[in-house]
Amino acid sequence: MHALNLQPKTITLAERLADLAVDALIDEADLSPKPALVDRRGNGAHTDLHLGLMHASALALWPAFKEMAEAALEFGEIGLPLREAIGRIGREGEQAMLATTNGVNTHRGAIWALGLLVTAAALDTKSTNAGAVTLRAARLALLDDRYAPRPLSHGAQVAQRYGARGAREEAQLGFPSVVQRGLPQLKRSRAAGHGEQNARLDGLLAIMTDLADTCVLYRAGEQGLHAMQHGAQAVLDAGGSASLTGRRRLHELDQQLIALNASPGGAADLLAATLLLDRIERDGILQGAF
Ligand SMILES: CC(C)(COP(=O)(O)OP(=O)(O)OC[C@H]1O[C@@H](n2cnc3c(N)ncnc32)[C@H](O[C@H]2O[C@H](COP(=O)(O)OP(=O)(O)OP(=O)(O)O)[C@@H](O)[C@H]2O)[C@@H]1O)[C@@H](O)C(=O)NCCC(=O)NCCS
Numbered sequence: 693m694h695a696l697n698l699q700p701k702t703i704t705l706a707e708r709l710a711d712l713a714v715d716a717l718i719d720e721a722d723l724s725p726k727p728a729l730v731d732r733r734g735n736g737a738h739t740d741l742h743l744g745l746m747h748a749s750a751l752a753l754w755p756a757f758k759e760m761a762e763a764a765l766e767f768g769e770i771g772l773p774l775r776e777a778i779g780r781i782g783r784e785g786e787q788a789m790l791a792t793t794n795g796v797n798t799h800r801g802a803i804w805a806l807g808l809l810v811t812a813a814a815l816d817t818k819s820t821n822a823g824a825v826t827l828r829a830a831r832l833a834l835l836d837d838r839y840a841p842r843p844l845s846h847g848a849q850v851a852q853r854y855g856a857r858g859a860r861e862e863a864q865l866g867f868p869s870v871v872q873r874g875l876p877q878l879k880r881s882r883a884a885g886h887g888e889q890n891a892r893l894d895g896l897l898a899i900m901t902d903l904a905d906t907c908v909l910y911r912a913g914e915q916g917l918h919a920m921q922h923g924a925q926a927v928l929d930a931g932g933s934a935s936l937t938g939r940r941r942l943h944e945l946d947q948q949l950i951a952l953n954a955s956p957g958g959a960a961d962l963l964a965a966t967l968l969l970d971r972i973e974r975d976g977i978l979q980g981a982f
């Protein structure tokens with residue numbers, strides 16, 4: 693009898709996608725310096741969040757992402773049965789998150805966005821470019837889950853007050869903030885040789901220039917949203933995170949958003965979605981092994 697099993701463990705498609713999703717969440721949390729968000733430097737505009745909690749929350753979501761990908765493989769097509777299955781798994785994922793964080797909302801928006809994307813990717817691994825995956829995710833998001841509770845969430849409250857499009861609409865439209873802003877900027881900054889961390893920061897800023905982030909609206913109203921969008925554009929106009937002037941503008945944006953208590957949590961989730969799609973497009977195991 694051998695003490696060690698030296699057989700290589702084969703990883704399933706669902707496990708691989710869950711790994712990629714959790715990696716994207718951890719990379720988003722670690723990326724620094726992000727304006728007013730939790731990162732390696734500190735807690736940004738938050739009193740109840742810190743980096744360790746973001747990591748623990750990300751890891752607690754692995755089973756939910758895996759189960760969503762498995763549901764996609766089981767149902768095999770976009771339809772109400774799959775939509776309602778991932779809705780149930782998403783709600784269970786939220787409970788796992790809240791149990792891990794002692795009730796703090798770390799990743800509600802991320803469960804929604806990355807959950808839809810993982811499901812959409814698993815539905816067709818031969819068609820994994822960002823446009824195709826987000827289109828399938830949008831078709832899923834447009835289906836009405838009959839079992840979804842409709843609480844008066846922060847997003848719902850600011851939708852009423854400002855008519856803002858929130859996380860639901862972002863997904864139903866095929867993640868325009870990711871496909872038209874975050875991902876192209878990430879690739880442009882990489883191609884310009886700005887370095888991976890700066891390219892990711894630039895991707896986040898590109899998302900922030902146009903997003904109706906319901907976290908910012910809820911905490912800091914239209915003044916906060918205006919500060920976020922214009923401040924992010926100012927960094928990019930100054931040459932982005934890799935340039936000295938861009939870094940100064942980024943520091944000013946951080947200070948300004950913290951003073952306004954305006955945390956762009958929605959933009960952070962969409963950066964994680966950007967990083968996930970980028971990985972799905974390039975992942976050798978995903979392309980080759982299934
Ligand atoms: C469809 C849902 C997304 C629910 O949407 P709704 O808008 O009604 O709900 P919210 O509770 O407000 O959550 C939306 C979260 O999405 C992020 N977000 C914000 N704006 C956007 C945007 N324009 N586009 C995309 N994503 C966006 C954001 O998440 C991050 O912020 C969280 C913290 O925010 P907040 O709730 O304001 O803060 P709290 O800590 O509660 O309070 P304070 O800090 O102010 O004290 C953080 O978690 C980030 O993740 C929004 O919070 C969907 O959730 C849903 O229907 N779920 C049901 C289950 C389901 O069907 N799942 C599907 C499985 S795929």
Ligand SMILES: Nc1ncnc2[nH]cnc12
Nearest residue numbers: 721729730798957960961
């Ligand atoms: N890094 C971060 N800081 C604060 N809220 C977030 N929501 C998702 N990621 C976040």
